[in-house]
């Protein structure tokens with residue numbers, strides 16, 4: 119079954135065409151990465167999948183149900199690009215509020231809170247107000263709120279920004295565990311070693327899908343050495359012959375060293 | 376269930392935010408207290424209409440330095456050159472026509488001096504009443520002395536004026552002072568102002584910080600968000616209203632002629648109006664500062680249009696368009712005139728109607744935010 123199916127989705131903001139004719143199929147229980155340069159439309163696509171934006175045309179199905187749907191919203195966890203939390207509430211109060219919005223109560227709520235708290239490593243700070251959190255702590259709590267109700271579909275917009283490598287590693291382990299349990303995960307990222315951890319990827323630019331496939335496939339398609347070069351190749355393709363661009367990139371790297 | 380969750384969250388937030396709490400609960404009291412101080416001190420000239428009354432009263436009234444008085448005849452002209460009336464209706468009309476504070480006349484039969492007072496400016500009314508009473512008593516004492524000295528003459532020529540003054544309030548009553556008059560309107564304005572701003576800014580923050588989006592991504596219905604907010608801030612408004620009303624009554628000494636519960640009810644409805652409007656307008660603002668810009672556009676015009684000040688023709692009609700007009704009308708009816716629900720149900724319904732319109736508009740606006 120498809121976890122998420124995106125069919126011919128287009129979206130424009132006024133004159134600005136943010137997405138044109140996007141079609142993607144994400145099997146249930148897989149991790150799907152959206153990559154692409156800043157402004158290419160990743161967040162826009164993710165918001166449409168969450169039902170926060172309405173596409174101009176095309177349709178989205180999640181777990182076989184067409185959006186918009188409240189019952190799907192209940193099964194979806196969303197982590198926005200910027201940590202959206204209540205600064206004058208404690209971490210626990212934030213988690214408890216969002217948990218209740220998804221219908222959790224009592225013991226179940228308490229258990230979920232302690233589970234996601236330890237998952238993101240916030241046990242010691244969960245009872246202080248988030249205005250006193252560091253950027254990374256906010257990000258971790260934000261991830262925890264997306265996981266609080268044990269969603270079947272998880273949509274994460276650049277979730278690991280500002281999180282240290284050790285914790286990032288743990289979080290990715292958890293994401294893989296979740297995927298194994300059947301959770302469908304849609305994730306956007308700029309970090310290429312993270313992109314490599316996804317089961318498959320879509321490379322977006324200017325609101326269009328340039329290529330899809332595993333990271334190896336993308337590297338091969340771009341004729342690049344590694345995923346970072348593939349990213350640059352796709353990101354600058356069409357404006358310059360990418361071989362020339364790659365040469366320049368290598369030169370710059372050399373200069374930096 | 377979700378409505379309650381949302382209301383409880385707003386409560387927790389406010390509980391943690393001491394400063395906002397203090398602003399919401401104490402600032403209205405501070406403002407009310409200051410306004411009371413300012414309004415209680417009043418030394419402008421008041422007008423008094425002289426009906427058929429002996430001229431010595433007019434002379435004595437002019438000499439008073441307790442209060443500055445302008446004395447006129449019932450038709451608005453000079454008091455000693457005109458035909459004089461004594462009928463209550465005529466004097467009442469003269470008070471209305473000339474925005475006078477009082478009218479004075481004497482019944483021929485028993486020489487009893489009668490003072491009609493417009494108690495809606497209660498401070499002035501009380502002063503006039505006191506001053507006139509004093510003049511009459513002094514005059515009576517003097518006549519008494521003269522009577523002792525030259526008994527036969529005075530018996531025939533001197534009119535024997537009854538020294539006791541008959542005071543009739545046309546509007547209001549004697550126990551008020553000037554603050555009562557504005558106090559009623561002020562309570563409504565203050566409740567409106569603070570709740571409008573607080574709810575508006577709170578919702579705006581939610582919009583800017585992305586937490587609104589996060590809520591909208593959850594399986595909450597749009598009306599649940601609006602109702603949750605309304606419930607949360609209504610409870611806060613209830614506490615604020617209680618504090619403001621009790622402060623006005625027990626500390627400042629505002630006299631409520633009608634039922635305190637009706638005052639609460641009107642204020643609560645006003646608060647709901649204010650908070651739903653605040654939430655609605657917050658969608659037009661991009662920052663707290665822009666939210667503040669609504670104060671001169673939304674709040675201050677209402678202060679002028681609500682009926683606290685006398686307005687000329689067209690503006691009076693414009694008043695009917697603003698919620699505070701109905702708040703003010705209802706509060707004045709209950710506080711000053713002691714009227715009950717049967718007299719103010721129209722205002723109550725209109726306030727409810729405003730709230731329902733704002734709530735519906737909010738639910739629709741959120742559709743834009745969510746995409747569906």
Ligand SMILES: Nc1ncnc2c1ncn2[C@@H]1O[C@H](COP(=O)(O)OP(=O)(O)OP(=O)(O)O)[C@@H](O)[C@H]1O
Pocket residue numbers: 131134136154155156157158159160161162163199
């Ligand atoms: N609400 C909006 N109104 C107008 N234009 C918008 C709006 N949201 C996004 N856009 C435009 O759509 C394009 C795609 O934006 P989007 O946020 O999806 O990019 P992104 O891929 O997430 O970028 P980043 O990697 O920097 O987060 C941008 O050009 C942006 O300016």
Ligand SMILES: [Mg+2]
Pocket residue numbers: 160161162199275
């Ligand atoms: Mg983005």
